[in-house]
Amino acid sequence: MSDTARRPGRPGTTGKPYRRPKKDPVRILAFDALRAVDERDAYANLVLPPLLRKAREKDGFDGRDAALATELVYGTLRRQGTYDAIIAACIDRPLREVDPPVLDVLSLGAHQLLGTRIPPHAAVSATVELARVVLGDGRAKFVNAVLRKITQHDLDGWVEQVAPPYDDDPEDHLAVVHSHPRWVVSALWDSLGGGRAGIEELLAADNERPEVTLVARPGRATAEELLREEAAVPGRWSPYAVRLAEGGEPGAVDAVREGRAGVQDEGSQLVALALANAPLDGPDRTWLDGCAGPGGKAALLAAVAAERGATLLAAERQPHRAGLVARALHGNPGPYQVITADGTRPPWRPGSFDRVLMDVPCTGLGALRRRPEARWRRRPEDLDGFAPLQRGLLRTALESVRVGGVVGYATCSPHLAETRAVVSDLLKQFPNADLIDARPLLPGVPDLGEGPDLQLWPHLHGTDAMYLALLRRTA
16 A cells, blocks of 8 residues: 555544555654754764665665755754744743654754745645654644744744844844854854954854865875865865865765865864964974864874974874774874873873874864754853863973973864963963964964964854964973
8 A cells, every 4th residue: 555545544533534644754864863963962963974874775865865854954953043932932832841852843844944945835744744754643733733833924024023122132132043042142252252243144154054175184185186076176275175065075085085185174274284384493393182083183283294204193082082083094104193091191291292282172162063953052051061171181281392392272162261261271370381373374364363362263264163372382
């Protein structure tokens, strides 16, 4: 019997013909990904690829299917806060009383209605069918009723209804309009400074799909080689960066498969290159990446070091991440070593290195384009948990570098509590170090801030919001 065949009513029902719900593999996959993000605190960028691979094998997914599933997942996660506010306006109970699987289906439907070009009748019909498959007939009726209310306005119309006026509450207005928690809006605004236009541009950039950026690892590949790939265009700032236009697949690039190139945000490349190019007093033979996982910066640093006759020690506390670092560095033309070690209790002697990078664990607020779910997962109190670790790792870095050597303190967060506050505190405790102006080390890159540290931004540079402070040990 086909999925659309009708059969007699079930015993105890009204007798209406029963129609088996039609399964839609694309939307079922999107729902499964959202449930994994919600139930297991998984990240979509880790959950989605294996689900898509399985769907290609089992359900015959083609490129269009994969693109739609990806848009449904990421689009829903990026706009979750806005959609929650809209859904809340369409139901007669607090949002927290809606079962999470039901809310995921409603959010998928809201995104199709308000964030895509899918015709409204098709969006409602497909989402209700999904609800019948994954939730059952009873809750599918609830989904249908809510979605039909949502169809009454477009996104702008709904935002005008559910967001408070900007003049009454600027931060809450921006939080609803741009789908960020209020505390994140406040923190980003403090870090960015300026008026309304800048913060709106930043929040909007966080909701854009980021480009895939490749790095040609020096001595193993060149940007010119990568540019021969279909849909490849030059990077904006890094000499090793190549961007793939929409639809470009990194796994199809020979140099990536062979480990001679990798996927790496251009901001991450710039941080590593600024450290590598900082002027030194004395020898330049031994480099350290003290928080090396998962290995992108370490691979670039190791390749640059090899060209100069230097060697890199890459240390990572977590064994599985140390394995990722080893994989990223495999095939490097020069000497290197990967170890599993806690950067706050280092096994190396003080003053052993000429250059040290500490890209410390942080809230990740600078990478919300890539991990949109992180904005809903993080809490302000997380800053207190990271603070001692960040300060301890920067202290280790300053103790590990020799006199005249350079330390790079980096975070993928622009939050002032994770950037300037950490550096300022450590300089008070460690007076034998001076800040170096990092901005001249990225020639041609504009809008890096007041200095001497530098801050990259998605809306200004097309990169993650990476922060870097360079410090030279003086005694």
